[in-house]
Amino acid sequence: MIWQLDLLILSLIVLCALATISVKDLFSAAIIFGAYSFLMCLLWTEMGAVDVAFTEASVGAGVSTVLFVAAVFRTTRKVKDRGVKRYWTKGVGLLAATSVGGVLIAAVGDFPGFADPLSPASTHLSPYFITNTLTDTAVPNIVTSVLADYRGYDTMFETAVIFAAGLAVIAILRRSKTGVQHESREKVILSEGYEDTIIRLVARKMVPFMQLFALYVLAHGHHSPGGGFQGGVILGASFILIAISYDMKMLLGRMSEKWNVLLGNIGVLVYAGIGFVCLLLGANFLDYSILHRILPATDEIMARSHGMLGIETGVAIAVSAIVVSLYVNIASQGKHDKGL
Amino acid sequence: MIASEQAVALMVVLPLLSALVINMAGWFDRRLCFPIALFALLGSCCSAFITVSRVIKSGVIHYRLGGWAPPMGIEYVVDHLNALVLVIIFVVSLLALLFSYKSIQVELPEKILQFYTLYLLLVAGLAGMTITGDAFNLYVLMEISALTSYALIALGDKRALVASFNYIILGTIGASLYLLGVGHLYIMTGSLNMADLQTILPALLDARAIAVAFVLVMGGVWVKMAFFPMHGWLPNAYSYAPSSTSCLVAPLMTKVSVYIMIRMMFSVFNPNYIFVYLDWGRLVVPLATVAIIFGSISALAQKDLRKMLTYIIVAEVGYMVGGAWLANVTGLTGAIYHILADAMMTLCLFMVVGAIIYKLKDSSMDSMEFIFRRMPVTSVVFVIGAFAMIGIPPTCGFFSKWYLISGAIETSQWHYIFALLFSSLVNAFVFFRLFEIGFFGKKPADGHDHHAPEIAVSEAPVTMLVPMVLTALSLIAIGIYTNEIVTVLITKTLPVGL
Amino acid sequence: MEYILAKYNYWIYILLMMIGLYAMIAKNNLVKKVIGMSIFQTAIIVFYVSIGAKRGASIPIIAHGHGHDVIATAVSAAEYANPLPHVLMLTAIVVSVGTLGVALAVCLAIYRRYNSLEEDEILEQLR
């Protein structure tokens, strides 16, 4: 860790944060927010949190930015300045921010120094995970083993959160089917104006590699940074790329709305189902070690490893499908006619 | 027996799995949604009752998820307190589900599929929040219940979107503050397991960061439960939501948050720290007093039935927070008992209003006119629910007030007693005004022996009446069995050192 | 001075948090509020990840550890960064993108109905 670099990135982050909330153009704000996320990603790599950085790169900088851009594109770029009338709200905001800030500052004095190897956080639970991950689960990536096994229950609900979000967006935005058909018949090719052969060609060539890489990230998550989330988001991003470079009809032709939601559903179901199978086999919920009874040629430790791969696959399916669904609905305001 | 041991896990897993199954089956046939949801919640309900009986018989149950021992892994901890809350969650959600069967067909015919899926996810989230013994896991589940409730509320009428947006912003602030508080606990102790935290924390009494962690956790939970002055999001969100959503969300969300507050106060921190070392009861109880009085006065000013009920909820949250912070056994007993009582009362009244909306498409006070003749069963249920809110014996509302006031007398918090009595009186006023409209009509009759206009009986459908009547009966039953509930469940959970 | 420098990560996260909170409450534009919300959430992630940092430690992936047959080499806890906050924050990131999606969806739905993203204009229409 190089603290000068650290400090530099942190100050850039603060600058970006200030810029993104103060620019008057929402599109710029979205882009600056993307930059902010990338800087975050750098910061975390620099602090050794590679998995977090990977996720932030794909989810925060990637999907979030796309969603922001899509939303801004669908609404308006302009922010009206009404500074004069809103003293009261600004006062409340300042008061809340300073009071929360003050309370937080009061706590910092008691914290152990930054990156102190003797801090409670580094000495209480984490040594167990670090020293036992191989003996318990045979997974060298400690983050993966903690994520998918020691705290697999968290992760299951995290997947459920994503699924719920996808469903929520559909519930809020999606319009009735008849309306959709009606409108899409009128406007057949909506992204005509954006047609660009080079982009389309490059995008088309990139998609298979992206998907391959996504599968690699997923499969190799046990040994290197990555896993279900990152893989799933990249997989989803490849579909979004199609939608952006071509149009939404092409995407929906390959992956209909119904399949989209069903896949998201199946992904979570794979996760919860594996947990439930453990329960049916007589162990506790999500206790993969029992799976050695039904998996050929595995002992209890490898069963955990395989179980994790199984649920990571579920996560990847769910996340990729839901990311696409989020994009499709937000970019088209729920009408499924055109994208960006 | 395995089935009874796994019942603990099934409570949360069943709604989650069935939500997924509903979503799949629903794409093929929408009529499948309701029965699947019904069976899942029935199963969860049974599991909850099995678990309660196990807890009563053999004490606290620990369930290791993934087979990992805490504090490494996540565990479920079911003691007498959250067993009670779990039963409340599943009973309320089952009754509200039954109630929603008809109303959802009218209010959201196109979104049935999403509604039921989100509904069950919400129930799973609430149950998970209640049952978990891990502070971070609680955050994840808090978010799932929040996210689903944002969506369910946004499905309401045209003002619901803005209400839902405000709820998203404030709900996120609340959840984030909670997460930050857990972060502070983590940086100071290195642990996330509640039981583990409780053993470590006494050694860190003097650290200011622990006090900050406590403030953040409480602040987060207070935003979530709409404790004054963080209540701003609640009235609009609950009153513009579809009636079947508010029947689920209004009774449960605030109550589960109150439960979490109690859990954090006494199972992570300890009474000695909060009431002796920090001594913040003196600050919070007056705030609760203000919450009660504010909620009551606002309720008085409302013209819309649901708005009025939501402000009553704000006041009731004040009851429970105040009771929990009275720093004595009686007050805490009252607060816990009131979780149960208020969940059922709120459910009862929201279902009544839901039935009125279903029949008359209106939730203003004027819609109550001649309701006693138009919907006799509904109005009897309404009367019982209102009596419970006012606190007339033998309904459960009386006994929770009894405990809360007794607790306040023990610590001489006279302002809190005044607030409780004041809100009872305001409730009495508010509800009797409605009774009068419902019984005699808006305008007084003239002449001596007039006969009121002929109004045909047009009662809500059976699927609405059954849960309503059951809830109303439960209000009385809970009141009658107060002693049993308190001695069998509540007194067992009271923390040592109070 | 040392006090400030030794904990600069924590100071920065508080600053970010205040920026986010201010934007959530004081900004008039709904999308700006959502951006504030995202900043607020990332601030917490900064906090957690900072907890996980450990001087002189490498990334939390055990080197040369393929399969449990080769675990004869004892793993020293001091060599690897604390993985737990990383796991927690993976979850938090995913949760925040979920919240973001729903919030943007609500923004879009509001825009569709009120044709505005400015809070005061919407409130005026509601009146």
Next chain:
Amino acid sequence: MHPPFPTATPLLAICSSLVAVPLIALSGKKPNLREFWTLLAGAIKFCLVISMAGWILAGNTHTFELWQFLPGLSIKLTVDGFGMLFALVASSLWILTSVYSIGYMRGLNEHAQTRYFCFFALSLSATIGVAFSGNLLTLYLFYELLSLSTYPLVTHHQDTEARGGGRKYLAYLLSTSIGLALPAMLVTYSLAGTLDFNVLGIFPEATAKSTLLVLLVMFIYGFAKAGVMPFHSWLPGAMVAPTPVSALLHAVAVVKVGVFSIGRILTGIFGINLLAAQNLNTVVCVIAGFTVIVSSLIALSQDNLKRRLAFSTVGQLSYIILGIGLASILGVQGGMLHIAMHAFGKITLFFCAGAIFVATGKKYISEMVGIGRRMPYTMFAFFLGSLSVIGLPPAGGLISKFLMVRGALQADLWWVLVIYLVSSFLNAAYFLPIVYKAFFCSEEEALFEKKVDEAPMCCVLPLTITAGISIGLFFYPNLFYSLAQIAIAMP
């Protein structure tokens, strides 16, 4: 020797009219069947109550714990002398009032008669429940039930006036019971650890006098049904109710429940020894004495007969509280006895007012000149009733007033004696002119357009009976008197 006491009798006595409620509601289409249920329930209730009287008169008490609500606190029914006295009065008068109601309601062809009889039965259950309450919680429960079940009776006419009266009624009763009685009860519970009635008082000896004083005042004003000023004004307001309601509820059930509750608290929670020892009886006497004098003065100026009766009731209720508040044995006995004496006298007066209204439609005293010639039975009964209320021979009221006066002497409170005498004089001043005008003034034909005769048989019969009982109690007061003696017999 009496046979062993059937445990559940008090419960059955409470429930008999409760069971009648659905039966009455279901037979709304058939008036005769409906009224049969009402009368049957009344008869059963009266028989059940009277069946316990022998056992009580033998000096026993009976306690029956029904349900434990809170740890150490239960729904508990106790039958003792005081409760028995009140239950006898209420249940016997219910039968008469039911007969009278039938005549009155049918005579005027009132609307919503089924609702009326339902809530009537319900409120009687609550009244008997109060009489047999074994602790303050049970008493409070039935007290609230009574407030709520009488609300539809008060607002029976549903017009502006009735609704206003009903609002006032509930506002006074609920706000005082929730705002004063409930917290006082809770403080008592936290001080004493119990709420069971005990003639020795339940407060620990160390309780500060100031606390006791505050609690005493809260209790007296908290049970606003007793009509102690300034919480009395619901009572004249509630006179908008149909006359049988006024008669039973405002001469017997509602107001007497208030007085009974205060009596219970003075004798069973504080205990008269404590009251006398701490000199708290003076406080009670001042509060009640003030009400007695002021309400009598107000009654003088009322022209509406029912309003005059209402203010008279306010005064007489405080009489009883004054008697019990003397905290001397004789005073308490007199107060308890006056519950019965006043009930029979006052209900006669209300019945008469109702009968006049049914027969002539007149409400104001100034319009009743010479009415005695037209309705001789009614007005003679009125005369007898007013004798009882004033306390003149040969009516029962004399005995209770005499006892109370002796109680004042026993308690060494001379000024209370003055209150008794002045108010008796005032009573005479507002009742006797009515009787005088009715019989001895020349009949002014203009006041009665058509031929006026007696009210229907159903109306006249009950009032004759109650008037007879009022007189009879002068000669045979033994039943009630010995109950009162048992009630305050110190162990």
